[in-house]
Amino acid sequence: xxxxxxxxxxxxxxxxxxxxxxxxxxxxxxxxxxxxxxxxxxxxxxxxxxxxxxxxxxxxxxxxxxxxxxxxxxxxxxxxxxxxxxxxxxxxxxxxxxxxxxxxxxxxxxxxxxxxxxxxxxxxxxxxxxxxxxxxxxxxxxxxxxxxxxxxxxxxxxxxxxxxxxxxxxxxxxxxxxxxxxxxxxxxxxxxxxxxxxxxxxxxxxxxxxxxxxxxxxxxxxxxxxxxxxxxxxxxxxxxxxxxxxxxxxxxxxxxxxxxxxxxxxxxxxxxxxxxxxxxxxxxxxxxxxxxxxxxxxxxxxx
Numbered sequence: 317x318x319x320x321x322x323x324x325x326x327x328x329x330x331x332x333x334x335x336x337x338x339x340x341x342x343x344x345x346x347x348x349x350x351x352x353x354x355x356x357x358x359x360x361x362x363x364x365x366x367x368x369x370x371x372x373x374x375x376x377x378x379x380x381x382x383x384x385x386x387x388x389x390x391x392x393x394x395x396x397x398x399x400x401x402x403x404x405x406x407x408x409x410x411x412x413x414x415x416x417x418x419x420x421x422x423x424x425x426x427x428x429x430x431x432x433x434x435x436x437x438x439x440x441x442x443x444x445x446x447x448x449x450x451x452x453x454x455x456x457x458x459x460x461x462x463x464x465x466x467x468x469x470x471x472x473x474x475x476x477x478x479x480x481x482x483x484x485x486x487x488x489x490x491x492x493x494x495x496x497x498x499x500x501x502x503x504x505x506x507x508x509x510x511x512x513x514x515x516x517x518x519x520x521x522x523x524x525x526x527x528x529x530x531x532x533x534x535x536x537x538x539x540x541x542x543x544x545x546x547x548x549x550x551x552x553x554x555x556x557x558x559x560x561x562x563x564x565x566x567x568x569x570x571x572x573x574x575x576x577x578x579x580x581x582x583x584x585x586x587x588x589x590x591x592x593x594x595x596x597x598x599x600x601x602x603x604x605x606x607x608x609x610x611x612x613x614x615x616x617x618x619x
Contacts, residue, residue, distance in 0.1 A: 366395070
């Protein structure tokens with residue numbers, strides 16, 4: 317399947333297949349990364365309130381000189397803001413210095429609160445009610461939010477959401493790479509017209525996938541880096557977009573190069589999951605209420 321430049325959302329909007337992710341991109345670095353990316357062909361930037369860099373992402377957009385209407389901008393509702401989505405939206409718009417979002421995601425299906433110096437599950441809130449709140453904001457302010465979706469939602473949780481939703485999520489952003497293929501989630505969402513956005517396509521920082529023999533062999537075959545192969549894998553899938561991540565100019569430029577992989581290449585890459593399965597972020601929500609923040613970060617891979 318040749319890689320596409322855009323994926324079409326259920327709203328009719330076109331989302332660029334390759335976007336710049338900004339998780340762990342610190343203030344002071346992320347402005348430059350966003351500026352470089354936009355000046356070198358990227359049209360999709362992904363951030364989140366939880367990343368603590370929305371203001372800097374907005375600054376990078378302005379510094380790029382690329383018109384806002386040519387950019388697809390995604391941010392995410394923080395777990396601690398699920399009680400008041402409207403207020404959270406206004407915070408993000410102000411921080412990003414923009415009048416609208418192209419896509420607004422629920423970051424995790426897990427309301428949280430701060431108590432006694434700890435960050436815990438907020439058992440007084442149901443994440444499904446948060447989705448209803450996002451729907452209300454979306455319907456009331458179509459000029460401020462062009463599409464809504466979710467992130468880190470498993471097939472089981474997606475079934476629960478669709479049972480109560482009046483707006484089907486446009487996107488589900490999940491971890492995807494050859495050691496975490498997410499087959500069930502991908503196929504289920506595909507059947508419901510929900511676009512998948514793949515994060516952590518390399519696996520993680522210093523991922524073993526970058527030294528994997530299959531990945532390395534394909535990198536030599538196409539004369540590109542192992543990272544290009546891993547990013548291209550997601551871009552070659554139907555209704556799937558992918559987020560790259562770097563603050564280094566040469567890597568930002570390099571990561572934007574997408575290869576049209578052959579079917580046998582894709583099969584070989586996805587077979588890696590059978591012998592080397594791992595993931596950077598766990599979707600297991602059990603036991604959250606008893607976890608302190610440090611333990612929770614370990615459980616979730618600090619996402």
